[in-house]
Amino acid sequence: MAIKEKKSKEAVARAAMASGRAKKKKWVKVKTRDKLNNSVIFDKATYDKLLADIPKNKLITISSIVERLKVNGSLARLAIKELEGKNLIKPICEPHHAQLLYTKV
Incomplete structure (x- = not known):
């Protein structure tokens, strides 16, 4: 058997840079999502916007x-x-437990 010549670190690095192989893909464990900071109670401004703007939309969903x-x-x-109780919107189809579809009156 022939004795292998040891390559220097520089030679190994140059060979790696010259090769056409792509870098190995790193696996991501968890995809990060931005935390939504949605409010949990209606303040006066939001409630007024609800009564004014939402009934004008063509399609109203959650x-x-x-x-x-x-x-x-x-x-x-x-x-x-x-809004449905105040007769500002009406249902489009039969109510479904997950998706409620409404439209303007």
Whole structure:
């Protein structure tokens, strides 16, 4: 057997840089998401915005209220029930336990 010549660290580094191989992919354990700081109670300004702006939308869902008013989901569900009680919005289809679809009156 032939004796292998030891390569210097510089030679190994140059060989690695010259090779066409891509770097090895690192596995990510958990994807990070930004923490949403949605409010859990209606203040006066948000409540007024709810009564003024939301009934004018063509499609009203829990997620659309959460996105526009920056409130949490349970508060958005209560807001939809209140708007429906005041006859400001009407349901599009039969109510589903997860997704409530409403439109303007």
